[in-house]
Amino acid sequence: MNVPFRSAPGSAVRDLASHIRGLPPSCGPVRLVGVDGHAGSGKTTFAGRLATALDGAPVLRLDDIASHDELFDWTGRLLDQVIEPLRHGRTARYAPYDWRARRFGPPRPLPAAPVALVEGVGAGRRDLRPHLALLLWMERPDEEAWARGRARDGEEQREFWNGWIPAERRHFADDPSRPYADLLVREVEKGYHVLPGPAGSTGPDRNLTQGDGPPAVC
Numbered sequence: 001m002n003v004p005f006r007s008a009p010g011s012a013v014r015d016l017a018s019h020i021r022g023l024p025p026s027c028g029p030v031r032l033v034g035v036d037g038h039a040g041s042g043k044t045t046f047a048g049r050l051a052t053a054l055d056g057a058p059v060l061r062l063d064d065i066a067s068h069d070e071l072f073d074w075t076g077r078l079l080d081q082v083i084e085p086l087r088h089g090r091t092a093r094y095a096p097y098d099w100r101a102r103r104f105g106p107p108r109p110l111p112a113a114p115v116a117l118v119e120g121v122g123a124g125r126r127d128l129r130p131h132l133a134l135l136l137w138m139e140r141p142d143e144e145a146w147a148r149g150r151a152r153d154g155e156e157q158r159e160f161w162n163g164w165i166p167a168e169r170r171h172f173a174d175d176p177s178r179p180y181a182d183l184l185v186r187e188v189e190k191g192y193h194v195l196p197g198p199a200g201s202t203g204p205d206r207n208l209t210q211g212d213g214p215p216a217v218c
Contacts, residue, residue, distance in 0.1 A: 012192040013046075016183075017053035020115055026133035028087040031115045034123035036177040037138030039168060040149025046138060046185060046192065047119035054115050062120025064096035067104070071164065072171045075127045083131050086112050121168060124177030137181035137197060142168075 023031050035047045044061065051057045060082060065074045081094040091111045095104040110116065118128070124135045140148075150161050172178075181197035 012185075012194045013049050013053045016194050017050060020054065020134060023133045025114075027083060027116075027131040028089045028112060029114070030086050030112050031133040032086070032131055033115065033117050034128065034132045034135045034177075035117060035119040035138065036121065036124040036135065036181070038140060038142045038145035039121050039164060040145035040147070040152065041138040041140040042145075042148075042187060043119050043121075043123075043138050046136075047117050051117055054117075057115040057117055058110050058113050059117045059119055060094070060110055062118065062122060063099070064108070065094065066120075067097045068099070068102055071167045072122055075125065079127065082110060083128070086110075086116070087131070122171060122175075122177070124180055125175050129180060134183065135177065135181050135197070135199070136183050136185050136194075137178045139184045139186045 020031060020033060026032050033050075035043045035050070037043050047059050051059050062074075062078075065078050065082075066072070067074070070077075077094075082092040085092040089112050091109050093107040093109055095106070096108050097104050118132075122128075124132070124137070129135065138145075146161070146165055150158070153161065178198065180199050182199050184195045184197045186193040186195065
């Protein structure tokens with residue numbers, strides 16, 4: 001996908017929202033947008049701001065799809081509970097995971113809106129990319145992002161982070177997202193820079209080397 005997009009910090013989110021509205025649907029009637037990046041890189045904050053700019057577009061947080069037992073082995077559940085209904089123009093219903101109670105809760109709706117966001121580590125994985133209208137990568141190096149995440153979650157989550165980091169390393173080594181990102185999002189003092197990503201105009205089967213760029217998003 002060739003995405004000739006570049007925006008100044010003050011208008012980046014608004015300009016990106018306008019760009020997304022002009023994209024063709026990718027998952028049934030839905031323009032599904034992936035927001036990926038390392039844990040702690042700022043995906044949730046950015047996705048929330050983008051959803052607001054998109055007049056309240058629904059957001060699926062992959063933290064609700066993953067679980068303690070399946071940090072990354074949730075593809076089948078995502079495809080069955082979310083992607084398949086959206087492909088047919090139906091409201092999806094997924095069971096969000098409660099990380100404290102360690103169990104899945106009652107179903108939650110995700111409407112087949114004109115735009116929907118999928119936010120979380122792995123939003124750009126290979127099994128999801130064919131259904132995305134756009135893949136965004138939060139451009140913050142891994143160690144910096146993880147340090148922010150640890151500081152955010154505090155001592156209570158230290159054991160979780162000790163297990164998460166090697167699991168995330170393994171996931172991105174096997175199934176990298178950044179090489180396939182259409183756009184990179186960097187946090188700056190007065191907002192965000194949104195820049196062309198490494199995907200460029202090569203085809204859907206491109207195979208590029210993954211790497212971290214300059215600091216980014218919160």
